[in-house]
Amino acid sequence: MESRVPRNLASSLSRKSKQALVLWAEGFREACCVHRVFVYCIRSRQLAIRTGQCFLLNGFIFLGSIFLLKSVIVPALQWILPDQCPESTSEGSFSCGVIMEFYSFLRLGLVQLLYVFWFFPLYILSYILSNIWYNDIAMHGFFALEEYGPTTSKSSDQKESQVSQTIVSKTKSTDFEGVMIGIAEQIYSVLLLTFFFLEITAIGFIPYIGNTLKFLLLSWMYAYYCFEYKWNLSGLSLDKRLDFFETNWTLFAGFGSPCVLVIFLFSPLVSYGVMALLFPLFVLTATGSEADTSVSLPRTKWRGSGLGRVPIFYGAHYTSMQILALFPTHGRGVPGYNES
Numbered sequence: 001m002e003s004r005v006p007r008n009l010a011s012s013l014s015r016k017s018k019q020a021l022v023l024w025a026e027g028f029r030e031a032c033c034v035h036r037v038f039v040y041c042i043r044s045r046q047l048a049i050r051t052g053q054c055f056l057l058n059g060f061i062f063l064g065s066i067f068l069l070k071s072v073i074v075p076a077l078q079w080i081l082p083d084q085c086p087e088s089t090s091e092g093s094f095s096c097g098v099i100m101e102f103y104s105f106l107r108l109g110l111v112q113l114l115y116v117f118w119f120f121p122l123y124i125l126s127y128i129l130s131n132i133w134y135n136d137i138a139m140h141g142f143f144a145l146e147e148y149g150p151t152t153s154k155s156s157d158q159k160e161s162q163v164s165q166t167i168v169s170k171t172k173s174t175d176f177e178g179v180m181i182g183i184a185e186q187i188y189s190v191l192l193l194t195f196f197f198l199e200i201t202a203i204g205f206i207p208y209i210g211n212t213l214k215f216l217l218l219s220w221m222y223a224y225y226c227f228e229y230k231w232n233l234s235g236l237s238l239d240k241r242l243d244f245f246e247t248n249w250t251l252f253a254g255f256g257s258p259c260v261l262v263i264f265l266f267s268p269l270v271s272y273g274v275m276a277l278l279f280p281l282f283v284l285t286a287t288g289s290e291a292d293t294s295v296s297l298p299r300t301k302w303r304g305s306g307l308g309r310v311p312i313f314y315g316a317h318y319t320s321m322q323i324l325a326l327f328p329t330h331g332r333g334v335p336g337y338n339e340s
Contacts, residue, residue: 016307020250027254034281036288040144047140054133058276062126066270077107130276137280138229141287185238196316219256220312226286244295246312248304251291
C-alpha cells in the first residue's frame with residue numbers, strides 16, 4: 001500500500017507535467033501564427049493602414065534612428081573627434097591628453113543632446129500613438145475575425161460599418177449601471193496591471209532566480225495584454241477573464257514567451273522599439289487564436305483545469321483593492337477575486 005502512494009503520485013506528476021508542457025507549446029505556437037496578420041490586413045484596408053503606420057513609426061523611424069546613431073553618427077564623431085593622439089611625444093603628451101578628454105566630453109555631450117532632443121521625444125510620441133493604434137488594430141482585427149470569411153466578397157468598409165452600427169446600438173441600449181460597472185472594471189484593470197508590473201520589476205532584483213521569475217511573469221503580463229483587447233471587444237467580464245487566465249496559466253505562459261524574448265535580447269531602448277513593432281502582431285494572433293474558445297464553458301471543461309488555478313494576480317489585486325478602499329464607492333462595480 002505504501003509503495004502505491006509514491007507510484008501514484010509520481011504518475012500524477014508525470015501526467016500533469018506532460019499536460020503543462022503540451023499547453024505551453026500550444027501557447028507558444030499560437031503566438032507564432034503571424035500569418036493571420038496578413039490575412040486580416042487583406043480583409044480590412046483600415047487594419048492594413050494602421051499596421052503600416054505602426055511599422056513606419058516604430059520600425060523605420062524609431063529603430064532606424066537608433067541604427068543611424070550606432071552606425072553613422074557615433075563613428076563619424078569618433079573620426080571627427082578622435083580619442084587617441086595621432087602622434088604621441090613627450091613634450092605634447094599633457095596637452096594631447098587634455099584635448100582627448102575634451103573630445104571625449106564633447107562626443108558624449110553631443111550624443112546626450114541627441115537623446116534628449118530626438119530619442120526621448122520620439123519615444124513619448126511612439127508610446128502615445130502606438131497605444132492608440134493598438135486599440136484600432138485590435139478593433140479592426142476583431143471585425144475581420146467576426147465578419148469576414150475566407151470566401152467573403154463583401155467589402156471591408158461595408159462590413160465594418162455594419163458591425164460598428166451593431167456595437168453602437170448595443171451600447172445605446174446599455175443602462176447607466178452597466179456603463180458604471182464597465183468604467184469600474186477598466187479602472188480596476190489599469191491598477192491591477194500597473195501593480196503587477198511593479199511587482200515584476202521588484203522580483204527582477206532577486207539574486208540568481210530574479211531574471212527567470214521576471215521572464216515568466218512578463219510572459220503572463222504580455223499574454224494578458226494581447227488577449228485583453230479581444231476580451232474587451234467581446235464583452236467578457238473581468239471576473240471571467242481572470243479566472244480563465246489563471247486556470248490556463250501554462251498556455252498563456254507559452255503565448256507570452258515570444259513577446260518577452262526581445263526584451264532580454266536587446267538594450268532597453270532597442271527592445272522597446274522591437275516590442276512596439278511586434279506587439280500589434282501578437283495582438284492580432286491573440287484575436288484569431290482559438291485558445292480561449294472554451295472560456296464560455298464551465299471551468300471543468302477548460303483544458304488547464306486539471307493543473308489547478310495559479311493566483312498570478314493575487315498580490316496586484318490585493319494592492320489594487322487597498323487603493324480602491326480609500327474611495328467611498330470602491331465596492332460598487334469592482335470585481336471580486338475568487339481563488340476557488
